[in-house]
Amino acid sequence: MAEKTGVVRRAGRGGRERVLAAAGALFARHGIAGTSMEQVAAAAPVSKRTLYSHFPTKDELVVAQLTDLSDSGGTLHDVLTHAGLPPRERILALFDLPEPTGGPVRGCPFLDAAAEYPDPDNAVHAYARAQKLVMLRLVTELVAELGVEDAEPLAEQLVSLADGAAVRAMVLDDPRYGRHARAAAEVLLDSALGAGAGAPQPGNQSGITRH
Template identity: 70%
Template sequence: MGNGGSRRPGRGGRERVLAAARTLFATRGINATTMEDVAAQAPVSKRTLYAHFPTKDDLVLAQLRALAETGDTLHAVLTREDIPARDRLLAMFDIPAPAAGPVRGCPFVDAAAEFPDPDSAAHSYARTQKLLMLRLVFDLVTELGVVQPEVLAQQLVTLADGAASRAMVLDDAGYGCHARAAATTLIEHAERRSTE
């Protein structure tokens, strides 16, 4: 009979902890959520929680990675090949209304704001995701034949992040329509490469 203390924590507990963290971080914020709050929401024992995530920083980073891996971010729509490039770009401005609770902005911007040290793991990961978003938008803008794709890509990601932030501050999921209108104008008036 093996020693119960040497067993590895079960995967179900880890998934429950990540789901609880996702909900609590979105509704309360990262810094306002304690590890005890996450354990109670999961529900798992503190021992199980700390077996999976020794520190809160470990949990935050794992939760951000899980968000990116599950495709529940803007990256998912930007990489869909069944939707034209222009429509994917404009989908960045469709801010989802939460099932419950307030409208939250981009989880990566939220994490960077709550971990302001640019060298912290959470801030660094958020930056990586934002740079990935820029690259995906750049690729789509290039596909549209825009002469200066880097300029338009920077403008569009700035509009998308700004719209998500204002939607969160104003608790208005519909706020993205204003940025979408501006993005449409930028895309339509961007100079295109000659096809000749």
């Protein structure tokens, strides 16, 4: 069963790390609700006793997996803070949706988690919301760096476009869907900055692998 999950096992990895890797692969392929704790334990592989010693509840596992994803260096937080890229290019990287590595397009894992845990007081939903607020803050800072005086309204429009593109990419199972929102984002940026304010960069140059 573990061979079907796409989980890569590494010698010397601890049980907790194997569980998080297995959970990430299974959540991406089947969704959180579609993945049981027993499936995670089998894919890790660890005993259920070991799994529950690290993560007594599924909610705790989900929050830990999302935190591990945030810390992985493969999310938009990292490209938005990439000092080697110009501010405009970092903003447009929001719309460079990654190609799926097997299975359907899942879109943004934080949006997916919030949708699967709709209670705003739930720890999973709260963590996903916090990550989206970090995204807004970073984009607001980049918009201000470009010279837009009232940066937050434009940043809200840009992150709304990015989140909408991620959702539609998942619904339509089309990883290229971000190109439509990217075109709209370029119009918004050019309107705010004046015509010819930096040529748009073609393609995905962010190096990001996870949304």
